Amino acid sequence: MPKSPAPRVHGDVNGESTVRRGRPTGDHAAKRAELLKAATTVIARDGYANASLRKVAQQAGCTTGAVTYYFANKEDLVAALAESRFDRYDAMLEAARAEPGVKKLFERWLELTTGDPEFWPVMSQLFAHARYEPGFAALIERRYARFREVYTSILARGQEQGTVRADIPADLLADQLSAMGDGWMMMFPFEPERFTPARVKALLDAAITLITPAPTTRRAT
Amino acid sequence: MPKSPAPRVHGDVNGESTVRRGRPTGDHAAKRAELLKAATTVIARDGYANASLRKVAQQAGCTTGAVTYYFANKEDLVAALAESRFDRYDAMLEAARAEPGVKKLFERWLELTTGDPEFWPVMSQLFAHARYEPGFAALIERRYARFREVYTSILARGQEQGTVRADIPADLLADQLSAMGDGWMMMFPFEPERFTPARVKALLDAAITLITPAPTTRRAT
Amino acid sequence: MPKSPAPRVHGDVNGESTVRRGRPTGDHAAKRAELLKAATTVIARDGYANASLRKVAQQAGCTTGAVTYYFANKEDLVAALAESRFDRYDAMLEAARAEPGVKKLFERWLELTTGDPEFWPVMSQLFAHARYEPGFAALIERRYARFREVYTSILARGQEQGTVRADIPADLLADQLSAMGDGWMMMFPFEPERFTPARVKALLDAAITLITPAPTTRRAT
C-alpha cells in the first residue's frame, strides 16, 4: 500500500512550491547551516521552551523528517547551533587578539552582538537551557573558559603597557567585564528600546573609564 | 479567570486584623505559597522548559487539580512566582536603602542571592523566559526598572558624599553593576564550583575598587 | 487561550457518543480491565508489531491520552496484559491441582484455551515479543516455571499411582507436554480450520495414550 504523496509536480514555471524527492545536488553542510539558521530564528522569536522541530522545519520550508534526517535528535541540533554560535565568537576573539587593546575588543564584541539582531536573544536562550543538557553545558563551559582566558590575556597586556589599571588582577577584571556583557545580553531582549546605539556606546565608554588607570602619577609630577 | 474566592480578605495593608468568618483564613495564601515553593524547586532542578504543572503538584505532594485550582493557569503560576521572588528583592532594596553605602548594598545582595541555593538558578530561568510571556515581561521590566532606580539613587548619594567616583553618571554605573550581577547570576548555575565564597568576595571587593574615586585629589593636597 | 473541545454535550438521547470530562464515578480497576480487553482484541487482530496505543484507544472508544493515563507506558500496558492472561492460567492450574489426573488437566487446559478465541493468538504474540522486553521476559519465565512445576507434580503423582508411565522422569514429560501445547498454540492462529474440536480431541487422546503405561503387566497375569 504505497502512499505516494499526491501527484508529483516539479519544474513548475509559476514559482509555486514543488514537491521534490530523490537525490538533489544538495550540499550536506549547506543544508545543515540552513536548518541552523531556521532554528536560530525560531528560538529568537518563540524562545527555547516554545521552539519545536516542527517549527524549525516550517521556518526552513521543509518537513519535520528532513530536520531529523540532518540532525540525529533535538539535542544534536541545539548542540550544533551552540557550536556555530561560539564559532563566531571565537572568530571574533581571534580577530581581537590580533589587534590588541581593550577598546578594540569592545568594538569587535559590539560589532558581533549588534550586527545580528538575533544574536543576543538566541544566545541568552541557549545559555539558560544549557545547564539542563549535560553535554551542552560542558560545551559552554569549555568555550566560555576560553573566552575569559583571551579576555584576561588582553587585559594583562594592557596592564603591562599601563593602559589598564593594575590595582585589580586581570582575571577578576575579565570576569567582571564578561559578566557585564552577559548581563546586557540577558536583559537586551526584554527592552531593546533601552539599548539604543547611543546608550550602548555610553555604557562601553563608561566601562573603559572604569578600567583605565587613574591619572595619579601624571598629576604628581 | 482568577479563582481566588473573592469574599476572603487577608494580609491587608493596614496590618489590622482582617475579616475571619467561616473557614480559617490564610489557608489559601499559605497553600499558594507552598505551591510556589514547589515550583521554585522544580524549575531550579529541571529548568523552565522541562518544568510542568504535574511535576509541581508532585513536588508539593498534591494533585494536578489542586495546582490549577489555586492558579488559573501556568502563566498565572509563573507570574506569581516571579512576584514572590521580586518581593524578596524589593525587601532587600528597602533594607539597603535604609543603611546607605554601596558596600552595604553589595552585602545585602550577596546575602539574598547566596542564602538560598535555588535563588540564582530559578531567577535566571524566569528571566530567560519572561520575554516570551508578555504579561510576565512587563512585570519584570517594571520591577527591574525599580531596582535600577534604587541602585542609581544609592550611587548618586555616594557620589555626593565622595565615596563613589563621579566621572561616570550614576545611572550608567548602576546599569553596569546590575548587569554584572545578572551576568554572574546567569553563569553561576553552570559552574557553581567557580563561585567559591572567597572568589565572590574578591569579585565584589574588586567591584568596589572599580567604583571608588581615585585617591589623586587627596594626594595632590 | 483555552481550547475547550467543541461545545460540551452530554446526556443526549440519541445514543450518539457524548463528550464527557471531569470526574466520573469510574472504577480504576474496571477501566484498566476494559483497556486490557481492548488491547487483547487489537493484538489478536493485528498482531503485536502492528498494535499501537492509538488502536487500543480506538477499540476501547476513548482517546490515546486515556490509555496513557491508566498505563504509564506501552510496556506497562503489555506487562499488565500478560499478568492478567497468566492469572487466568494460574486459576486454571489451581483448579486442575484440586482434581488430579492428567486427563482433567488436559480438559481444563482445553476449556481455557478454546473458551476464548483470542486466547491463543494473543498469547503467542506476547510470547514472541517477550524476549525483547526484559521485564516482560522475566515475568514469563517466572510464570512459566510455575506452570511446568505444577505440571510435573501432577505427572509425578500419576506415576506413583501407576496411571502415568514411569520410564520417563516426570519433569521431562512435563516439558514435552507443555511444549506440545505451546506448539499448537503457536500454529493455531495460522490454520484454525485444522484445529477442529474433533481433531483437538484426537490429539489430546493421543497424548494421553502416549503417557499411559504399556499394558504389559496386566496381560502378563
Next chain:
Amino acid sequence: MPKSPAPRVHGDVNGESTVRRGRPTGDHAAKRAELLKAATTVIARDGYANASLRKVAQQAGCTTGAVTYYFANKEDLVAALAESRFDRYDAMLEAARAEPGVKKLFERWLELTTGDPEFWPVMSQLFAHARYEPGFAALIERRYARFREVYTSILARGQEQGTVRADIPADLLADQLSAMGDGWMMMFPFEPERFTPARVKALLDAAITLITPAPTTRRAT
C-alpha cells in the same frame, strides 16, 4: 512492483548454465543473500517488531536505498527470508528422508536447529508475524504442511517396520512431535540456559521412548 531486472535469469531449474550476458550474474542473488543474512541477524537480535529496513541496511553495511533496490518492500524481504529459512528446512527433510528412522530425523533436526544460534530465534519471530501478512502466512502454511507430510511418512514407515508404536495414527504422532519441536523453538530464546545440550538430548531420547512400541515380546513369556 518487483524490481528484479527481468532479462537476468539464473539458478534455473534444469541446472544448465543460464544466459550470462553483460554484467556478471550471481551478483544480484549474492547481494540478496547477504541482505537476508543481515535481516536474520537483526531480527534475531532485536525482534521482528523492532526490526527496520534501516537496521538491516546498517547491519549489511550498505544504504537504505540498496535494500529497497533489492527488495520491492519490507514484505518482500521478509517473505524471501522465510523462503530461505524453509529451504534449509527442506534440505534437512530431504536428507532425513534418504536415511530413514525417526532417530535420524531427530538428529538432523537437532543439527539444523542448534548449528545456527540464530535459527530458533528468527524462526519463532517469523512464525509469530506470519499470521498478519497474508502472503507470508500462505507460504508458511504450505511449507509447514509439507514438513508434516514428510514427518508422517517417516513415522508410517517406522510403524510398518515395528520401530514406531502403531496404536496412534502416524499423522497424529507427526502433529504431536512437530508441535513439541515448535514449542521448544518458541521457548528456547527465553531461557537458552535451560536448553543445555545434555537436556536437549534427554528430551529427544524421551521423545523416542514415547513413540517406541511397548516391549510386547515379554508378553509372549
Next chain:
DNA sequence: GATGAATGAGAGTTCATTCAT
C-alpha cells in the same frame, strides 16, 4: 475545597518508501 478522570493538541522520533541523480 479539592479531586482525578479524561481530553486533544503537540512534542520528539522512527519508519517504509520514493526517486533524481
Next chain:
DNA sequence: AATGAATGAACTCTCATTCAT
C-alpha cells in the same frame, strides 16, 4: 547499479486544561 535526500504518516508519550463529582 546504487545512492541518499526527502517525504509524510504514524508512533509513544507529555502536557495544560477542563469539569463532574
